[in-house]
Amino acid sequence: SSGINAEWPLRPGFEFMAKDQQDRLSFAILQHIQEALSSPQIPDDAKESLSVGYQCLSEGFGLKVDDPQQALRLKVDKSLAEIFDEAYPPLNKEVSKDDEAKAVEIKDKGNELMKQNKYEEAIEKYTEAIELAPNAIFYCNRAAAYSKVSRHHDAVKDSKAALQIDPNYGKAYARMGFAYLSLNQLSEAQTSYEKAISLDPNNKSYQDNLDAVKERIATAPSAGVGAGVPPIPGMAGMDFNQILNNPMFMQMTQQLMSDPNMQARFAQMAESFLGGMGGAGGQGAGQMPDFSAMMNDPALRQVAENMEQQNPDLLNNLRSMFTPPGDGSGANGEGGSNQNPPPNSS
Numbered sequence: 001s002s003g004i005n006a007e008w009p010l011r012p013g014f015e016f017m018a019k020d021q022q023d024r025l026s027f028a029i030l031q032h033i034q035e036a037l038s039s040p041q042i043p044d045d046a047k048e049s050l051s052v053g054y055q056c057l058s059e060g061f062g063l064k065v066d067d068p069q070q071a072l073r074l075k076v077d078k079s080l081a082e083i084f085d086e087a088y089p090p091l092n093k094e095v096s097k098d099d100e101a102k103a104v105e106i107k108d109k110g111n112e113l114m115k116q117n118k119y120e121e122a123i124e125k126y127t128e129a130i131e132l133a134p135n136a137i138f139y140c141n142r143a144a145a146y147s148k149v150s151r152h153h154d155a156v157k158d159s160k161a162a163l164q165i166d167p168n169y170g171k172a173y174a175r176m177g178f179a180y181l182s183l184n185q186l187s188e189a190q191t192s193y194e195k196a197i198s199l200d201p202n203n204k205s206y207q208d209n210l211d212a213v214k215e216r217i218a219t220a221p222s223a224g225v226g227a228g229v230p231p232i233p234g235m236a237g238m239d240f241n242q243i244l245n246n247p248m249f250m251q252m253t254q255q256l257m258s259d260p261n262m263q264a265r266f267a268q269m270a271e272s273f274l275g276g277m278g279g280a281g282g283q284g285a286g287q288m289p290d291f292s293a294m295m296n297d298p299a300l301r302q303v304a305e306n307m308e309q310q311n312p313d314l315l316n317n318l319r320s321m322f323t324p325p326g327d328g329s330g331a332n333g334e335g336g337s338n339q340n341p342p343p344n345s346s
Contacts, residue, residue, distance in 0.1 A: 020074075026061040027074040030054065032081065034065055095133040103133035110141060119148040136166035143175040147182065155179035159192075170199035174206055181213060186220065189213045 017025070033054045037047055058064055065071065078086075095103075110125030126142035143158035159176035162169055177192030193210035200206060 023061075023063065024074045024076060026057075027063050027065065027070065028076060028080045028083075030058055030061070030063060030065050031075075031079065033057070035079070035081075100133045103129040103135075103138070106132065107138055107141060110145070114141075114145060114148075117148075119145050123149070134161075134165070136162040136169050136172060139165070140169065140172045140175055143172070143179065147175070147179055150182070152179040152182045156183075168199055170196045170203070170206075173199065174203075174209070177206075177209065177213070181209070181216075186213055186217045190217065 033050060036042055037050055037054065042050065063070055063074070076083075106125050106129040110122040110129065113119075113122035113125060122145045123142060126138055126145060129138045130142065139158045139162035143155040143162070146152070146155040146158060156176055156179045159172045159179065162172035162175075166172070173192045173196035177189045177196060180186075180189035180192055190210065190213045193206055193213060196206045197203065197210060
């Protein structure tokens with residue numbers, strides 16, 4: 001339905017469960033409420049309301065927790081609270097100093113893997129650190145790693161988890177802004193960057209990214225060459241409409257394509273490029289073009305050198321256009337030198 005949040009994958013509901021599983025779940029819910037009724041943490045007036053609710057649910061489900069036969073048939077090995085804690089570890093659980101120190105060491109290993117562009121391995125390390133001693137920094141670092149492998153929905157979720165722990169963590173809002181930008185959810189990206197700036201007003205990178213988002217909002221939908229170009233894995237946040245309509249880019253393309261040898265080379269590059277977007281491809285399909293390797297091609301280097309002699313600013317401007325924006329928080333998960341350290345950062 002239209003009310004479902006697209007960020008969250010659909011899961012089978014109660015109606016899709018087998019009848020015995022429905023009864024086991026309902027029995028566990030009744031047991032949980034019964035345990036709550038005996039808890040000293042629940043005020044007496046709240047217990048009265050819970051007791052009424054318990055009776056209604058018991059009758060509605062047709063189950064009784066104190067029925068020995070039903071308990072034998074439906075009781076599970078773990079309480080509902082234990083099952084929930086295992087599925088969703090608490091964000092603010094008590095952690096020993098030893099576990100906290102171990103978690104920081106594991107996080108640091110994740111940061112080193114980020115520097116080596118080993119993003120999947122970094123995700124594993126950050127996950128280990130979170131399981132051992134969850135804190136906002138670990139979630140925020142994993143969000144950065146998720147964005148590196150285009151798992152932007154997961155990056156949003158981790159950014160939100162970081163903000164649950166530390167609502168004033170500006171970097172988490174920046175991570176979330178970048179993830180939303182990569183998902184082309186521009187309104188959410190703008191809100192996230194505005195919040196990041198409110199917490200860190202001197203961060204120029206956050207402001208630059210916010211300006212870029214506002215420009216995207218103002219110009220969308222864009223007409224002309226490249227309009228409607230879909231997001232490309234590994235190049236999120238780049239404005240291809242702007243690049244393809246840029247006069248300097250068009251000038252360079254015309255010069256390159258006037259050479260028959262360059263036409264053949266670009267045909268090979270295009271085949272690899274389309275393979276990276278899920279189209280037909282031969283060898284190298286599924287990979288993005290390696291721009292560093294391109295510029296090491298002797299023929300391309302010769303063309304670039306000739307163009308640079310004619311227009312020294314041309315290639316520098318094109319290089320800047322082909323550099324996707326970051327989230328303003330550094331590449332290794334801990335933030336760059338252009339901003340102040342986040343709260344509790346290490």
